[in-house]
Amino acid sequence: MSNDIDNYDEESGETPALTDAPARKALGQHFLFDPSILKRAANAAGSVKGQTVIEVGPGPGGLTRAILNEEPALLIAVETDPRFSEALLGWPEAKSGKLQVIAKDARKVHWEKVLTEAGATTPVMIIANLPYNVGTPLLIDWLKAGAWRGRMALMFQKEVADRICAKPDTDAYGRLAVISQAVTRPRIAFTLPPGAFRPPPKVDSAVVEFEPLPPGERFEHLGLLEQIAGAAFGQRRKMLRAALKPFAKKRGMKAEAWLEDCGIDPTARAETLTQAEFRKLAESLA
Template sequence: MSRDETPPGLTQATARKALGQHFLFDPDILKRTALAAGPVEGRTVIEVGPGPGGLTRALLDNGAGKVIAVEADERFADALKTWPEAETGRLHVILKDARKVRWEQAIAELGGETPAMIIANLPYNVGTPLLVNWLKAGPWRGEMALMFQKEVAERVCAKPNTDHYGRLAVLAHAVCDPHIAFTLPPGAFRPPPKVDSAVAVLHPLPQEKVFPHLAKLEEVAGAAFGQRRKMLRAGLKPLAKRHGLKAAEWLEGLDIDPTARAETLSQEEFRRMASSLVKPA
């Protein structure tokens, strides 16, 4: 089989640029992606953007108990519904924009078990908003292995004092332990994207280490990194004012240097700022 041929059993259809589709067909890469976050045997797995079904097949062949595949392209959704696993109930296909799916409800209605894994070669145009929603999810969400553009994966996994450290990393580290499992060049995909890709693996933190006030953390991180070239006292001035605070005094009271910049702050310091803005119940 040549590199430009679709493997047997998968849908013969071209990618749609508007949907951010880039397909993987290499069985070794697909298996590596399927198992990047750990064994899938017996687990309920959510997959977004299955396309022709290469990763779907890898998940099923490696023992996933139930795969819930969400696909916005009816060509691929219709084809996946004809698979034998769809008839036996191991594969459920939802034709819908993944950003509009009520995940916990869908898992319950389809007889899935939680925590569900999320394993996907994400369409480039929806990857970040989907991840942010999953980070905010309840205990239904388990381990994640997500294929992003490499730069996005680096932003998810970044540590303080690095170029890619920002809002996304602060949110990710508040609830998960993220790392990049491996990277792939454009030539691994059809059609080839213009950039490298990477699989980010996110293992949930123990419950006692999860930061509970994610909305406030996102507010603080968004404000801090929205003007990342400024000192904190300047960048956070509008946020502090909204909460009836003076930025420099607020930061000093939290033992945070008002002249520091956002990219130097630790997860603990961001948590401290967010917690201070939570109103008592």
């Protein structure tokens, strides 16, 4: 693919080669081109002006252009598809250093190293129309990140977005909600039908805004919390004493006694536990 900036469209921020490139199913690609939607997504987590922003999976660059239009100090775009990473390198902002393009699988990026080498100011914002096949693992990594990670606006399948924002005693409530809400305050900013994308996916999508909790409210033992929530919801139809039995046994404990010591009813089920109760279980082991 050519990245000759003679083909660059100043108004759209795209090259014909970028917009014409077909999505690859294996990479979970679904592209957005509506300027109003892209502008809304770029600002879903708040103003990016003067901020360092990370974007994963820029694809044809629609959201990339929308973010750049809001005048960030630096935009770091991570793209594994060489068709797009090569073309983005031809953009004027890439030439000037305002746009840094990393041609790599985002799951293999050492974020702190990248930010240090770029001289980026932190915390950074993360804004992305995430490929469906990597969205959840990337989110987990970012939730576990240190102080460098700031506000996020991430697009997921609507079902995943519902699970992230779910409350106890609902069908969508599970491991993802417990982990997400341990360090952030997530909310669905807006939803999109399949027809908004090219090619259209089979499901609705949603942009989730993640507001970091104040330092005193964030739970620090996130890895342990993830293990406990995973075990509890892995057999969500069972009572906690049964669902957590294998997890507790590995640690030389009896699940029922452990739950009782934490003031939790052993006959309860995982979906009834609050964020505070899951934290109590993790704190008892930390």
